[in-house]
Amino acid sequence: MMRGLYFLWGLIFITGCIDTIEVDLPQRPAGRLVVAGVVERGPDDYRFLVDVVRTQDLEDEKPAVRESADIRILNQGVETLSLDNGQSLVFAIDSFHDVFGGTADAAVFNIEIKTTLGGVFTSLDQKVLAPPQGSTPAVRYEERSELNNVGNVVENGYVKLLMNSSLLNATSERVSLRWDVSGVFRFPERPWTDNPFIFVNTCYVKVGSKGNQINIVNSAEVNNNEVFEFEVSENEADYRFASGYYYTILQKAISNETASYWQELQKGVNRAGTIFDSPAGQIRSNITQTDGSPEDFLGYFYTAGVDTLRYLATWEETGKQFHLCARATVSDACCDCLLLVNSSYDKPHYWVD
Template sequence: MGDKKSLIRINYLLLLLLSSCIEKFVPEIPESDGELVVEGYVTDRPEDYVIRLSRSRAIDLKKSLPETGATVKILEGEAIEHPLTESADGAYVSKAGDFVGQVGSKYTLDIVTADGVHYQSSTERMIKTPAIDSVYFEREVRFTDVEDQLVDGIKILVDTHDPTNSTRYYKWEWKEDWEYKATYPNSYGWVPGDRITDPGHPVFNPSPNVFCYNTNSSKQVLIASTNTLEKDVLSRFEIKYINTLGGELASLYSILVKQYAITENAYKYWRELKGLSESQGTLFDKQPYALPGNVGNLNDPEEVVLGYFEALSVDEERIFIRREQLKELDFPTNTCYYEKIDSVNYWSVQDYLDQGYLIYGVGGFLASFVHMVPRDCADCTYHGSLEKPDYLP
């Protein structure tokens, strides 16, 4: 028995000795700036033209690496130069009014990085974009991606056509805004007392945070071609689907759809990038292989540059959708309706305020209690910004 115990002790000591000699192996990952990424275009609208430069993200990084200190300009034709100013890290801007793109003119993006590397895009001629015929919505029930349950919603659709049959390749972007309305606005504030002889009292709040606003923009590639069709006509192209689980359709919703005519080469690029991004992640994450665009290193044609500079004319249309227009849709019950509206006596109000409650209403005449609800049901800033876009009614 003694020999057995001695053997166990020896094995244990050997294990301790071996473990003390083992060091954690951390593989060295070589640092790399990645490929240059170019995002931006010039349009025929008097707006800020922004060219964003960055380096493609390494697998272990969560944020892109901005390319700062570059000299960026847009060449118009063969003689006119429009310089851009770096307004933020990697963002180079031509302010509205500096110049406006013209249909039929040719544009080239010219970049010289801080370390002297010269990049240039192919020359792009701005072609005329046909007008949008209509932007509208239709109800549709779909399965959710996560829980595989049926939910109600609407799809935003666009119709367009080119009577000259010369466009054939289209791209869209959208920007949406929606209004959030607080279920139980915090109509009263609270004046605290000494908590010994005076608990405090409610005071009317003339400006409760009732309406707040959110905005979002497209991040997917939206393209279509009529090249295989007899006529240059697109009908019922889906721009976006919105279900009733979120708050977008709860009060007032607006979407601005921008339409662009693009070249065949641009269409091929966006089509391939769309396939890559849908299988891997966002547009300029590290991809299984590098997809070159129309920008290149003038001194090293083998270097891969991501992104595609375009010269685009624009047609756009905005629609507004009010909750009253969606009466046939099934909306989930507002969770705030399930929240218990607590009737709280004056002596307990401060405790509730400390827990994140707000005062929704007061008791009757000479009553010494108030009605309180959680902050997310009473203050709209919990769900958005008080700043209302100018174009919303």
């Protein structure tokens, strides 16, 4: 029942919105077409990605199936790229405009999808908004009184990642913001042994972003031109913060319409059931069907200007957490840190103490 919901959460990360379409959400939406696309622009590269899938019977927990489709990226109404379904394409900004003309500042993108059933789906044009400059992350450690599993009140520590940012970019455009947060923590081995020939390694362990968390500031809902200490991540304070935790924050400048879409979608998913369940609801979309037999579909496309920020949270500012193996060999990872999921001896190139 939940697999279709999980898939839609994945698609959240490549969504946008302009128009509003009234959709009577059925109980069993087998065969519904879902189109999701994004163009992101970083300092050096464009990233293009479009997913076209057809949902299956949610009650049987069948996964969504990628639809055979012809996918085109258009810039200022002119076809420029053909994409493979679900495959990201990265293109250097300078090279893109050398080949296809125009400039990054003047670029306006949309997508066109042609399915094997003859349906044609086209999005509205979207310009890429530049992200604000000078945004700064910070962390805060706090403790909360909570009940443990036997009903006793205990003090639990948490580490919050906070963002401070202007809502105006370099061209004085007011933008909405979204943040995706991942991280890496350092884990030195701590074998409890007197053996002088034991060589101690240090691992760096990747922590992915939380797929069900949307961090959005809709600038239409903010009275001034800045946001202060906006929370974008919270983690339990534990051994992961004992030897350094490096956050990576993708800050994305998006339109107010895109921000509103995510806010509405989040409300729909947070309620009991899924967004397909009754009662009827509204699904914002900036994609319309322009040809072929009318088809029930969901669709969204957006653009974003992306900036990458990093922050090293230290032992002192995260509650002075103990190493997992500080007092005893409580895990095989104490002696072999590669046993930790997503661990590696490779130190990230950006890690500077």
